[in-house]
Amino acid sequence: NTLLLLFLIHAPVSQRLFYYFSCKAVGIKTYLVQDYSIVCWDSDHWNFAPFVIFMLLVFTCGLPLFVSGLLHVNRKSLYNPKVQAYIGFLYIRFQKHAEFWEIHEVVRKCTLMGLLVFLPATSRSAAAILICVVCCCTLNFFRPHRNRIVLFVSQTSFLMSTFKYVMAVIMRINASEMGEQDNRGLGW
Secondary structure: OHHHHHHHHHHHHHHHHHHOOOEEEEOOEEEEOOEEEEEOOOHHHHHHHHHHHHHHHHHHHHHHHHHHHHHHHOHHHOOOHHHHHHHHHHOOOEOOOOOOHHHHHHHHHHHHHOHHHHOOHHHHHHHHHHHHHHHHHHHHHHOOEOOHHHHHHHHHHHHHHHHHHHHHHHHOOOHHHOOHHHHHHHHO
16 A cells, blocks of 8 residues: 555656756746745755755655566566565556556656756757657557556557647747748647
């Protein structure tokens, strides 16, 4: 139950931790995007940074690594009743040989929700498209879900995420440079 709860809160907590390093220059100072009353890299910001870095290492990176280690150590006996009773909740919903899929999802969410903060704003959408396309490919290669409806919903979700970032790139195009026909096509 504890591990399930940790997986449930992993993405939003990790996102907040990554956002602690998302700063934007305003004039000659840089401010925290989530709270413009905090000046980045001054003493108040640095005082809390060790805790954030510790949590990024222990929680954001440590949890998936710990669970990956559990799965790896028990890889030959995952379907043994004793092991299945202990950690089976992590992989029982997935096809055989796709037991790692929960880790794949945690890494995908963490990458899309947090790691992109470290890229320049102009290239975030392009990097997110690349990540989404790779994840769509892995989803269709491994077909991890036992239930075909769940697989279809996952495929739809992955594609919608990809299209969201494609639209973000398209919307960055200067509308004044596009003709009327281009605007109408983009609208459709």
